[in-house]
Amino acid sequence: DTAVSQTPKYLVTQMGNDKSIKCEQNLGHDTMYWYKQDSKKFLKIMFSYNNKELIINETVPNRFSPKSPDKAHLNLHINSLELGDSAVYFCASSQIPESEQFFGPGTRLTVL
């Protein structure tokens, strides 16, 4: 059973398009996160949700918006995609914000 899953695994799209990445966790965790990993493998947190409430909102462009329909899901919507958005996006979850995080397999986004 996959603990944290993401779809799609690969996403290739044109500049200006709007796209979404879905994330689901079956661990019963209360906190979920989105990270961006750039081409140099640098990992930066974008958002986190705790019990469906946003508790971290890093200074990412407002073109990015997290949406959590329930505790097990945290989707990432991106509007007006730009070349610089190309990266690998990871979803993660933890039981509480202080505990270790479990990561999904990643979504490689390529903007042409």
Added chain:
Amino acid sequence: AQSVAQPEDQVNVAEGNPLTVKCTYSVSGNPYLFWYVQYPNRGLQFLLKYITGDNLVKGSYGFEAEFNKSQTSFHLKKPSALVSDSALYFCAVRALTGANNLFFGTGTRLTVIP
């Protein structure tokens, strides 16, 4: 401000030899410290963590890390390296209180040579 430094981009070690991957941190107050490993085209996997208690923490796959408060370090170690340990290793830190952000280091690529 919280930050993590992994001073080595690349560490090479012969199979069977001990390995060390270095990490130093900066945080206000007491830290939570973590090590994660990333294999190619995969997400990060949790290895071990330090919150409180013994300075020597044991984790998955035979790895351990030593918390040194005076040197603000949390180096990852393994007594005998395996070729399958070759991967990208990330150190991470967050403060016990305050912001929930987990700050990651820039990663160290470990290559174990057969």
